Amino acid sequence: MKQTVSKGILLILAMGAYTTSWAQAxxxxxGFGSVLTYSLIAIAVLIFFFLIIQVSNNLLxxxxxxxxxxxxxxxxxxxxxxxxxxxFKPKKPAxxxxxxxxxxxxxxHDIALEGEAELKLDESVQAMTFAVQPTNFLGISxxxxxxxxxxxxxxxxxxLFFDKNRPEMKWVAPVSGEVIAIERGAKRAITxxxxxxxxxxxxxxxxxxxxxxxxRDQLVEYLLDAGAWTLFRQxxxxxxxxxxxxxxxxxxxxxxxxxxxxxxxxxxxGQEAAFQKGLDVLAKLTSGSVYxxxxxxxxxxxxxxxxxxxxxxxxxFHGKHPAGxxxxxxxxxxxxxxxxxxxxxxxxxxxxxxxxxxEQRYNAERVVALTGAELKKPLYVKTKxxxxxxxxxxxxxxxxxxxxxxxxxxxxxxxxxxGFLDFYDDQITVVEEGDDYALFGWLLPSFNTPSISTTxxxxxxxxxxxxxxxxxxxxxxxxxVTGNYESVLPMDLYPQxxxxxxxxxxxxxxEGLGLPELVEEDVALCEFVCVSKQPVQxxxxxxxxxxxxxx
Amino acid sequence: xxxxxxxxxxxxxxxxxxxxxxxxVYDGFFTFAFTPNFTTKDGVHxxxxxxxxxxxxxxxxxxxxxxxxxxxNIGHQHFxxxxxxxxxxxxxxxxxxxxxxxxxxxxxxxxVVGLGIEFYYAYKKGHGIEEGFLVSGALIPLIMPPxxxxxxxxxxxxxxVWIGKEAFGGTGMNILNIALLARVFVFFAYPTYISGDxxxxxxxxxxxxGGYFGQAYGAVxxxxxxxxxxxxxxxxxxxxxxxVDGYTGATPLAIASKEGWDAVTQTYTxxxxxxxxxxxxxxESSKPLIIxxxxxxxxxxxxxxxxxxxxVFGAAVMALLxxxxxxxxxxxxxxxxxxxxxxFLFAMAFMATDPVTASSTATGKWIYGFLIGFVGMIVRVxxxxxxxxxxxxxxxxxxxxxxxxxxxxxxxxxxxAKRIKATMKSETPDAPAPATAPAQA
Numbered sequence: 001m002k003q004t005v006s007k008g009i010l011l012i013l014a015m016g017a018y019t020t021s022w023a024q025a026x027x028x029x030x031g032f033g034s035v036l037t038y039s040l041i042a043i044a045v046l047i048f049f050f051l052i053i054q055v056s057n058n059l060l061x062x063x064x065x066x067x068x069x070x071x072x073x074x075x076x077x078x079x080x081x082x083x084x085x086x087x088f089k090p091k092k093p094a095x096x097x098x099x100x101x102x103x104x105x106x107x108x109h110d111i112a113l114e115g116e117a118e119l120k121l122d123e124s125v126q127a128m129t130f131a132v133q134p135t136n137f138l139g140i141s142x143x144x145x146x147x148x149x150x151x152x153x154x155x156x157x158x159x160l161f162f163d164k165n166r167p168e169m170k171w172v173a174p175v176s177g178e179v180i181a182i183e184r185g186a187k188r189a190i191t192x193x194x195x196x197x198x199x200x201x202x203x204x205x206x207x208x209x210x211x212x213x214x215x216r217d218q219l220v221e222y223l224l225d226a227g228a229w230t231l232f233r234q235x236x237x238x239x240x241x242x243x244x245x246x247x248x249x250x251x252x253x254x255x256x257x258x259x260x261x262x263x264x265x266x267x268x269x270g271q272e273a274a275f276q277k278g279l280d281v282l283a284k285l286t287s288g289s290v291y292x293x294x295x296x297x298x299x300x301x302x303x304x305x306x307x308x309x310x311x312x313x314x315x316x317f318h319g320k321h322p323a324g325x326x327x328x329x330x331x332x333x334x335x336x337x338x339x340x341x342x343x344x345x346x347x348x349x350x351x352x353x354x355x356x357x358x359e360q361r362y363n364a365e366r367v368v369a370l371t372g373a374e375l376k377k378p379l380y381v382k383t384k385x386x387x388x389x390x391x392x393x394x395x396x397x398x399x400x401x402x403x404x405x406x407x408x409x410x411x412x413x414x415x416x417x418x419g420f421l422d423f424y425d426d427q428i429t430v431v432e433e434g435d436d437y438a439l440f441g442w443l444l445p446s447f448n449t450p451s452i453s454t455t456x457x458x459x460x461x462x463x464x465x466x467x468x469x470x471x472x473x474x475x476x477x478x479x480x481v482t483g484n485y486e487s488v489l490p491m492d493l494y495p496q497x498x499x500x501x502x503x504x505x506x507x508x509x510x511e512g513l514g515l516p517e518l519v520e521e522d523v524a525l526c527e528f529v530c531v532s533k534q535p536v537q538x539x540x541x542x543x544x545x546x547x548x549x550x551x
Numbered sequence: 552x553x554x555x556x557x558x559x560x561x562x563x564x565x566x567x568x569x570x571x572x573x574x575x576v577y578d579g580f581f582t583f584a585f586t587p588n589f590t591t592k593d594g595v596h597x598x599x600x601x602x603x604x605x606x607x608x609x610x611x612x613x614x615x616x617x618x619x620x621x622x623x624n625i626g627h628q629h630f631x632x633x634x635x636x637x638x639x640x641x642x643x644x645x646x647x648x649x650x651x652x653x654x655x656x657x658x659x660x661x662x663v664v665g666l667g668i669e670f671y672y673a674y675k676k677g678h679g680i681e682e683g684f685l686v687s688g689a690l691i692p693l694i695m696p697p698x699x700x701x702x703x704x705x706x707x708x709x710x711x712v713w714i715g716k717e718a719f720g721g722t723g724m725n726i727l728n729i730a731l732l733a734r735v736f737v738f739f740a741y742p743t744y745i746s747g748d749x750x751x752x753x754x755x756x757x758x759x760x761g762g763y764f765g766q767a768y769g770a771v772x773x774x775x776x777x778x779x780x781x782x783x784x785x786x787x788x789x790x791x792x793x794x795v796d797g798y799t800g801a802t803p804l805a806i807a808s809k810e811g812w813d814a815v816t817q818t819y820t821x822x823x824x825x826x827x828x829x830x831x832x833x834x835e836s837s838k839p840l841i842i843x844x845x846x847x848x849x850x851x852x853x854x855x856x857x858x859x860x861x862x863v864f865g866a867a868v869m870a871l872l873x874x875x876x877x878x879x880x881x882x883x884x885x886x887x888x889x890x891x892x893x894x895f896l897f898a899m900a901f902m903a904t905d906p907v908t909a910s911s912t913a914t915g916k917w918i919y920g921f922l923i924g925f926v927g928m929i930v931r932v933x934x935x936x937x938x939x940x941x942x943x944x945x946x947x948x949x950x951x952x953x954x955x956x957x958x959x960x961x962x963x964x965x966x967x968a969k970r971i972k973a974t975m976k977s978e979t980p981d982a983p984a985p986a987t988a989p990a991q992a
Contacts, residue, residue: 038875045868111597334974335967409596431597434590439553441586442604449600455609455851456600470590474602475582475679478723481606482911483855492967494912497960512964520594527595531606532723537594 095301096316102296103332105319105490109525111259111450112465113409114373115430119266121367121380125394127387130175131192131420132160135185137230139239139548141165142189152179157204157227157362160193168243172227174364174385176202192420197384203361211280211357216246219284226356230423231349232285235327235336236516237548238344247343249288249334252279254306254347255295257324258408258521262369262380262427264347265303271351272305278345278354279312286343289313293329319490327522331491336517338551348426368392368421372430373467374399383421389428390417397430403470405429410524411537434471441473449473452488452529477532485526485536491517495526499536502543507550515543557585572674579670579680603722607685609853610901613844614689614834617897620827621834622650625697628752628830633765634795636785639828644784648775653753654833657692660701664708665691672717683722683729684712690730690901693834694894694942696745697753699737703744707736727949728908731942738942751830752800754790763794800830803892804931804939811880812888824891835897838890845900854904857913858920862899865924866890873932881932893931898923898941908949912959919955923948 092102134144144161147170148154155176163169175197185191209222220243223229232241232250241247254264268275282290292309294302296316301307307314315333317323326344336342345353348366355363364385371378376398383392389404405412406422409429413422421428438446447458450466458464485495493514501509520537527536560581565573582604591598626646627639636642665684673680691708711733716725737745749755754766768776768790776786803824806815815824823829827837835841848854870886877883890896903909903923910919923944930940 038871038877042868042872042875045871335970337971340971340975403590403596405596411594412596414593414596429596435588437553437557437588438586439556439584441600442583442602443608446600450597451600453599453601453605453852455605455853468597470596471586472589472591472598472602473586473600474598474604475587475589477603477681478721480603480683480723480907482906482909483913483916486913492963494960494963496911497956509960509964512967513960514963514967524595528597529599529601531599531601531603533598533602535592535594 093296093298093301093318096296100316102316102318105317105323105328105332107487107490108257108320108323109452109488109529110257110320111409111468111528112463113259113450114465114467115371115375115378116260117262117369117371117378117380119263119380121382123382125381125383125392125396127383127391128197129180129194129388129391129420130177130197130384130386131194131388132171132174132386133192133420133422134161134171134190135192136423137240139234139237140169142187144171144190146182146190146193148179148193150179150182153177154179154195155202155204156364157206159227161190166243168224169229169240170224170227171230172204172362174362194420203363206356206360206362208360209357211284216284219281223281223353223356227362228353228356231345231353232343233345233424235330235342235344235519236338237544238519239548241343245341247286247288248340250282250286250290250343250345251293251326251330251333252282252290252345252347252350253293253324253326253329254302255293255298255324257319257321258410258427259321260369260371260378260427260429261324261408262367262371265306266380267367267426268303268305268347268351271354272303272308274351274354274358275305275347276309276354277357278350278352279309281353281357282345282350283311291315291329291333293317293324293326295324297323322488322522322525323490325522327517327519328490331493331517335514338511338516338547346424346426349424366421366426368425369427370396370430371427372402374402374430374432385421385423387421389415389419389421392421392428393417393430399432401433402430403433405431409468410528411521432467432469434469436471438471438473452484472533474531474533476534479532479534481531484529484531485523488525488529489523491522493517495523495536498543499534499539502539502546505546507547510543510547515540515547519544560584571677572670575674575680576670579673582679604682604685606853607682609851610686610848611689613847613853614693614901616840616843617693617834617837618654618689620837620840621693622654623647624828624836625650625653625753625833627828628697628800629754629765632752632755632763632794632798632800633792634798642785644779645787648772649753649787652771653697654692656701657695657697657699657704657833660704661691661708662688664705665712668709668712668717672721676721678721681722683716686905687711687729687733691733694730694734694832694897695737696750697833698750698755700744703737703741707733707740710736723907725907726953727946728902728905731902731946734942735946738937749800751802751832755794755800763798763800765790765792765794767791802831803829807884807892808881808932812884815884815892821888821891832894835894838896841896841900845896848900848904854900855906855909855916857916858904858909858923859899861917861920862903862924862927863890865921865926866895866928867924869925869928870932873928879932889928889931893939894941895927898927898945902941902945903948908952910952910955910959912956914962915952915955915959919948919952922951 096102134140141164143164145164146161147159154173156173158173159170160173161171173195175195177195177197179193180196181194182190183192183194206226224243229243230240233239234241256262256264279290290312292306292312292314294306294314294316296318315329317329322328330336330342352363365382366385367380367382369380370392375396377396381392404415404417404419405428406415407413407425407427409431412429446456448467449456450468479496482496489495498510498513498515501513518540520540523536523540530536565577567574623646626649629649630636630642630646665688669684670680695704711729715727715729715732719725749757749763755763756766758764768787772787779786803815803819806818819829825838829836845859849856866889867886870889873882874886903920910916926947927940927944930943934940
């Protein structure tokens with residue numbers, strides 16, 4: 001470092017001397033000596049650049065050593081980050097001790113929206129109707145085989161249907177009650193199996209399982225019967241995990257950085273035992289390790305359930321959205337490829353898994369954050385998987401010209417008021433529909449539009465919260481602007497080039513550029529910032545689908 | 552107000568089936584006035600407020616100061632050549648009107664031709680009118696000599712938009728920068744019309760015996776003369792007078808390429824060159840104003856600073872090398888004075904940073920910008936015919952940008968493959984990783 005500085009000073013001095021000598025010599029002084037001087041200076045300039053590159057490389061290597069990570073495994077650096085950015089990295093939070101490695105992700109963007117849920121669990125809100133929606137699960141046959149019929153009485157944990165291609169894969173009822181409808185969509189695909197819940201919940205009691213004295217096959221069989229298999233999602237492709245495969249590793253992100261995302265520290269409170277049990281089960285399922293991604297960016301330490309988890313590898317991440325996405329965290333620990341498969345779970349899925357062993361029943365309980373500026377009181381409710389949105393939002397809507405989203409505003413699914421919460425979601429967002437015209441929208445500085453662009457005056461107000469609506473703010477165009485996608489995706493990836501390779505169907509390039517490492521939620525922010533209003537998530541899924549067919 | 556206007560506009564909407572061309576044009580203007588009421592479908596539910604119109608309009612905004620200065624400078628150079636009102640702020644009204652009379656036809660012809668072709672293709676292909684020409688149309692007048700014959704301008708704009716853009720599929724698909732393509736067409740197709748020194752100053756003609764004369768003022772000027780006379784101000788008069796003795800109108804670069812820096816300083820002061828009160832293309836002479844525009848683009852993140860910075864580096868390195876070589880007078884111009892002359896800054900701020908034709912990867916942008924600076928300086932100094940290189944260097948690198956990107960992507964692909972291989976290897980036994988659990992809590 002010192003060396004570079006001194007070289008730099010030398011160079012500046014040399015340049016200064018050179019310019020003054022020029023002024024003195026005038027245009028006439030061009031003897032052999034001056035030619036030599038100038039070429040030496042030119043060479044010095046080149047050496048200087050070379051040195052800068054060398055030193056920055058070395059700094060990266062040193063940092064990699066400090067992190068205790070093999071450089072060749074490429075765990076450091078996101079490629080496009082210069083070493084300057086690494087010099088200015090944020091201060092390590094007080095709750096971490098000095099030698100805990102933290103991965104700092106500089107790129108990304110937090111969309112600050114109004115309507116964050118208050119950290120309070122409202123017990124009075126209770127859903128009556130629940131649904132299991134086969135459309136929530138990727139990689140299964142669209143028409144599953146029903147085990148129950150309309151009108152049947154089921155207990156929570158009873159089998160509802162199974163996958164036609166893989167009959168061992170069973171879906172179970174989240175609640176006890178009456179199956180009131182089996183809804184079908186296009187081509188007779190089942191879209192939802194709806195259950196009207198009983199007042200008094202009954203559970204199918206599972207046999208106790210001795211985790212310590214049984215092998216992996218027995219565990220898999222037990223979990224398949226319990227209906228727990230759908231909790232695991234497999235990457236690449238984000239499909240329901242294949243029970244014939246042993247995942248390389250299992251990843252769990254313990255924080256969510258998406259707009260208005262629920263606070264998982266709050267949700268896991270008081271359920272530490274179930275969470276730990278879930279982790280113990282997961283450790284038996286993988287040949288590698290269970291990784292926990294923890295948030296180093298908060299003001300306070302994450303919940304004890306996460307920081308004191310046993311039998312797992314912890315990885316700390318600091319950064320804006322999508323730092324909390326499990327895909328980004330995997331990228332910064334060990335990348336996925338077509339042959340290296342990993343499983344991922346959400347925190348609440350781990351809780352359900354743990355409770356199968358602590359309570360001997362399939363407990364589909366979910367704490368769901370009701371968020372969005374169009375709600376009178378954004379808060380948390382305790383319900384079950386697949387709850388009806390109308391039941392949860394009753395009397396809480398401030399506006400009726402709104403859109404209901406299961407999930408967050410970036411990667412959630414659009415729902416009608418009588419729709420149901422999706423299986424893997426723990427958040428409902430309500431935003432205003434923006435089907436209105438804006439006069440000179442392309443020119444006027446609008447204050448209430450979230451944007452990464454500094455052409456909006458809100459860029460000057462760092463803590464500004466927006467009341468977003470669903471207008472596209474422009475028409476769809478071809479790709480023009482470059483570098484925007486990269487600026488919000490903290491991965492060593494070129495998303496725009498990847499999208500182009502998907503659109504032209506270049507398989508080799510798709511795989512080479514890292515398509516297997518991505519799922520929709522990872523590129524959602526790219527779609528948000530897209531100046532050309534391209535449907536980035538849709539393109540990505542198209543690429544993933546074609547790649548899955550090929551594989 | 553807004554609703555009334557919206558209603559009025561909706562009432563005159565032509566039928567899409569019956570008159571598709573009219574509807575295309577209507578749609579173009581309607582989306583100009585109102586951002587449409589489209590809402591997000593699948594995918595993200597909220598979108599960034601930035602769209603392509605806004606992006607492009609901010610480039611046009613950054614060019615406005617150059618338009619103001621360029622217009623005035625046309626008039627200023629004209630009168631300086633005639634030896635009248637040689638002070639910069641003398642005869643302001645005459646210079647301004649003179650500049651406007653020159654620039655308005657150029658601006659109008661550029662847009663009528665360019666937008667005409669855009670509208671036609673939008674109608675033919677059945678998509679909305681795209682805003683790509685907003686920026687090209689604003690750039691083209693600024694890089695033309697003030698006395699460009701309008702028919703040449705029309706032909707070159709048509710060539711650029713037709714062959715350069717529409718043939719490749721429209722906005723966002725072009726390989727070469729549209730504005731530069733128009734300029735290079737003029738340069739190669741009509742060299743006799745725009746060569747020589749007198750083209751950089753409006754309204755000067757070469758007389759048979761070799762001297763220069765100012766052109767006679769036409770009827771439009773007569774109209775303004777009446778107004779000025781009634782206000783008691785100075786008037787244009789008849790024109791046709793001889794140019795000041797010894798005045799050539801050569802640009803600093805033209806002088807430097809033949810006689811070196813000393814000769815340049817005898818004609819122009821460095822202050823003149825810096826502020827841009829010199830002959831040249833309409834909008835590229837004033838360095839501080841271009842820098843203001845460039846900073847505006849950098850702060851609003853419309854243009855990429857990486858390209859600008861690396862281009863300055865590339866040009867400086869090459870200029871230093873040429874200084875060291877020192878074989879001709881031009882090579883010996885001190886490297887930092889190279890930035891005072893010609894259109895380097897304009898090309899850097901507005902031409903090289905065009906996102907469609909530049910490299911798309913961050914690493915690629917560093918290489919792309921550096922090579923433009925490097926090659927451009929070679930063309931400027933070593934080219935015997937035409938002492939300016941940025942236009943050619945940028946078009947040259949436009950062609951190579953996809954190649955640069957290809958190698959950057961290939962490096963990324965290799966890096967990823969290597970990483971995956973490394974993690975596969977370290978899988979068994981488990982790679983040494985930081986200690987887990989208790990110690991960290």
